[in-house]
Amino acid sequence: MVEKPNAVAWAQDKNWWRGTVIYQIYPRSFQDSNGDGIGDLAGIVQRLPHIAELGADAIWISPFFTSPMKDFGYDVSDYCDVDPMFGQLADFDAVIARAHDLGLRVMIDLVLSHTSDAHPWFRESRASRTNTRANWYVWADPKMDGTAPNNWLSIFGGSAWQWDARREQYFLHNFLTSQPDLNFHEPQVQDALLDVARFWLDRGVDGFRLDTINFYTHDKYLRDNPALPPEQRNADTAPAVNPYNHQMHLFDKSQPENIEFLKKLRAVMKPYNAAAVGEVGDAQRGLEILGEYTRGDDRMQMCYAFEFLSPKRLTPARVVETFDALEAAAPDGWACWAFSNHDVVRHITRWGLSVKAAKAYATLLMCLRGSACLYQGEELGLPEADIAFEDLQDPYGIEFWPEFKGRDGCRTPMVWQSDNQTGGFSAGKPWLPVPAQHLQLAGETARGADSLFAHYQTALGLRRQFPVLRSGVQRGLTAQGDLLTFIRETDTGEDALFCAFNLGDQSIELPAPKGLWQSVWPNGGAALGKTITLGPWQVCLASKA
Secondary structure (H helix, E strand, O other): OOOOOOHHHHHHOOOOOOOOEEEEEOHHHOOOOOOOOOOOHHHHHHHHHHHHHHOOOEEEEOOOEEOOOOOOOOOOOEEEEEOOOOOOHHHHHHHHHHHHHOOOEEEEEEOOOEOOOOOHHHHHHOOOOOOOOOOOEOEEOOOOOOOOOOOOEOOOOOEOEEEEOOOOEEEEOOOOOOOOEEOOOOHHHHHHHHHHHHHHHHOOOOEEEEOOHHHOOOOOOOOOOOEOOHHHOOOOOOOOOOHHHHEOOOOOOOOOOHHHHHHHHHHHHHHHOOEEEEEOOOOOOHHHHHHHHHOOOOOOOEEEOOHHHOOOOOOHHHHHHHHHHHHHHOOOOOEEEEOOOOOOOOHHHHOOOOHHHHHHHHHHHHHOOOEEEEEOOHHHOOOOOOOOHHHOOOHHHHHHOOOOOOOHHHOOOOOOOOOOOOOOOOOOOOOOOOOHHHHOOOOOOOOOOOOHHHHHHHHHHHHHHOOHHHHOEEEEEEEEOOEEEEEEEOOOOOOEEEEEEEOOOOOEEEEOOOOOEEEEEOOOOOEOOOEEEEOOOOEEEEEEO
């Protein structure tokens, strides 16, 4: 287990987020403590030592708030309570206490762009056009012919507008029809959501993951989105079969007024030394928005776009292209990188990786400039699960089946033991099936010296051993075929780490960097010669001698 630093220094560190490694917990699938087949907060407490042993700095817990679970917690009906399926507030307090005892900071997933239609705010808002919360959601009159106010589309399919007979108006929903969008042009809405943040900060959370951070505000004139030419479309944020990709999303999200709310949220967080990472969902302007939202010291600390979550394998050229674009669009921004999460096909399957290749990518993630998110199970090498249609739970997958199978394949339960059918996740029937091929990768058995878990431990340890990997600059990023090289160093250049990655199946020979360098990985302590030979999927890290 990683030793916790001095408690006072740990609590007062305002820059703990810079270069931090965050482990994402999807609570429904992490550990079930009561046998109902659904993971819960008490289960998280039980398994936190696994994350501390791995060497992560923080955890991000996906939503556990009161919810009808139409979108599995991303449809909130009470921001300030725990859904009974996950436990109660006392169980959350236990998560905070145990995590902090293990030296883990706790970030929770705030879904501020929309609520559930079961939220009391929405129930009041839809009751009439004159009640005290009438303007808390995005309502609009129909066109003269009765159709929707404009051409905006929902990510989950169809129009982003739903007719409501009570008010004889449409309401906006960027996701499910049961997830109405809050109206951030209403000051009372912003104040209420800032109070939500205060509630959880007062309970001890160290920060937030902000769901769909660029969806908060919409164009108040409700202008139509223009069409996006086919050659500019990609599947980075929505599957290719989704017509959402056919629009240039200029007006339904990512409005400039959003920045003012982020400044208010940062001001609320500041006294707590809290940090936030925002999810930027935009297939064309993701890195630009990342820069806008993390610039300076009065907005969010970190954001992540979808460049490394895309279906295309991350090649050296793609890494260089992404960082060049980041430098151009967000020179003062701070990125948080991830290869997998609860919304995309697991990267070991998505990119067709062997264990050897997965190790190389894990090391790469720990060496790139920025913070990093790991998704539960990637440290075990869990592949994407193949879920039969009759077992699907995800409404997104049900809508676009079979061309897009949804997100259930990456959300199946964690496997802790190989000697029972549920992998030690639950004493009951799990809410999603546990694939048989996952059992041999169970957390308590797949921990040998050559295991992927042990490799992740070593890779995460690099960030503690070499501070330049957490906060240093990154220069000389170069791609040549399957070879990626760069140097991480301090501003003065006094401390530096040379990083070379062979992201392919053939051996590569390259010249060593100029100067005296000492190997860190592999063969720690040996001086570099004039040339370096990298076998397939091999990494060379060397420090300035």
